[in-house]
Amino acid sequence: MRAMTGHAVNQYLHLSHNLTTPVVNLNPYGYNYMQGSFPIERVCSLSLMQTKIRTPLAIEKWSPLELSLFETSMSLYGKQFNLVSKSVKTKTVREVIELYYLWKKSDHYKSWKRGFECLIDAEEDVGGLEGDNSGEVI
Structure with a gap:
């Protein structure tokens, strides 16, 4: 036997x-x-x-539109994954968290983060210029 x-x-x-x-x-x-x-x-x-035997990665399950919504939501809500999930509408909180940790390791995240930091710095500079005048007319 x-x-x-x-x-x-x-x-x-x-x-x-x-x-x-x-x-x-x-x-x-x-x-x-x-x-x-x-x-x-x-x-x-x-x-x-790419056969059916291999399980797809988390990022392969997301469409370009969903990825764009994810990045926009991350800039608005940060790590509030439940709000990000509501914004994307087609993904669960678990799927959002899986993608977040893969996305955070990518080179794309680093370039996205640099662009996001530049926007914050630019907003602070504009706010600083408005505060310097203190109501005086030149």
Whole structure:
């Protein structure tokens, strides 16, 4: 009985390996398409990674519109994830939090943060200029 189970497991592993890994045939000149010498072949190899077996990342579940709403909401509400979730409307608080921690590690976040800090500095400078006049007419 145990030998049959082991044999069935080996068959299943062999079948799943054949389904997910393409057969590499070298032509007479030794060319291997898995090296991706041509761009179209790299795309075909990449499509193997985009099968239903792989679970999508949190950021892949968001549309560009939802990402834009997320960033706008983050600038308005900060880390109040429930308000961000209400603003996006199609995502739960959990999904917003997952995206936030992935987004915070990205280079895009760093550039977004720099732009956001520039806006805050500009607003402070404008406020400082208005306060310097103190009602005097020049």
